[in-house]
Amino acid sequence: DTEVTQTPKHLVMGMTNKKSLKCEQHMGHRAMYWYKQKAKKPPELMFVYSYEKLSINESVPSRFSPECPNSSLLNLHLHALQPEDSALYLCASSQDAGTDTQYFGPGTRLTVL
Amino acid sequence: GQQLNQSPQSMFIQEGEDVSMNCTSSSIFNTWLWYKQEPGEGPVLLIALYKAGELTSNGRLTAQFGITRKDSFLNISASIPSDVGIYFCAGQLLFTGTASKLTFGTGTRLQVTL
Numbered sequence: 162d163t164e165v166t167q168t169p170k171h172l173v174m175g176m177t178n179k180k181s182l183k184c185e186q187h188m189g190h191r192a193m194y195w196y197k198q199k200a201k202k203p204p205e206l207m208f209v210y211s212y213e214k215l216s217i218n219e220s221v222p223s224r225f226s227p228e229c230p231n232s233s234l235l236n237l238h239l240h241a242l243q244p245e246d247s248a249l250y251l252c253a254s255s256q257d258a259g260t261d262t263q264y265f266g267p268g269t270r271l272t273v274l
Numbered sequence: 275g276q277q278l279n280q281s282p283q284s285m286f287i288q289e290g291e292d293v294s295m296n297c298t299s300s301s302i303f304n305t306w307l308w309y310k311q312e313p314g315e316g317p318v319l320l321i322a323l324y325k326a327g328e329l330t331s332n333g334r335l336t337a338q339f340g341i342t343r344k345d346s347f348l349n350i351s352a353s354i355p356s357d358v359g360i361y362f363c364a365g366q367l368l369f370t371g372t373a374s375k376l377t378f379g380t381g382t383r384l385q386v387t388l
Contacts (some may be wrong), residue, residue: 165316203277203362203378204317217375251316262307263376264368265316 164188165266167252173272182269184235184252191245192216193235194263195227196251204251204265210235211257242273280379287353288387295361295382296347299330303365306339306346307376312359320361321348355386 165186174180184193192211196204209217209228224246226238235252249268255261297306300309305324307363309317323339325352328388330337354362357364363379 167316201381204376204379205377205378207342209375253316261374262305262319262322264319265309268314268316270314 164252165252165264167250167266167269170267170272173274174239174242176244178242179238179240181239181259182237182250182252182271183253184237184266185233186254186264186266187233188254188264189232189256190254190264191232192261193229193254194253194255195235195237196253196265198249198251198268200248200250202242208237239271242262242271244273247271247273278363278365278377278379280382282382283380284383284385286385286387288344289353289355291353293350293353293384294347295363296345297363297365297379298345298357299365299377300344301365301367301377302343303367303377304343304374305366306337307364307366308335308337308346308348309362309364310359310363311381317362350384353384355384358384358386360384 168183195207198204206219207221208227213229224241228236251268252266253263255263278297278299304322307322311317321337326343327341328339334351361382364376368374
């Protein structure tokens, strides 16, 4: 089983709202990732968590706040977003954060009004 | 961020034809991956390559890890309508002892006509 689940599938929010994206995997993977993907572009890495600790932050604005409550869950808290933050947000996981293969979830389509 | 050079950008082919696409980089990677993405979905892993020169097949798909570690190709034989989608290559590099990064290609959009 290589399933990564993400909720919600779609999210519409105003610029003053606070919302959260959720990602879950039960494959025993110890590394989890957040990516942002704009239309017709490849995914761009935002954050990497390894063994529940933040390993990489790709200079993402502070209005995006990741959280890894345990080894199976990864959240992305959103606050005061801009319309240009509208995109597909993808979660991925891998056995560890070394050279192991990353498996992606279906994504959350975010629209900021 | 950095992107890999992937070509062709798009392909329109007839059902039954073979397809070939490739990725090149100025940097060396430890691992090459090929993903397929359909509209509104996340990328799905097709093939993973771990050694320079490695040639791996998955059904009608064949991919190779270039000997220089700076390139990879993906071939699809006898294409069918469900092959439609965007194909991304990705190079993986160990960043630290506990983290790695994927660098994606720009994508190849494949359309298959009957």
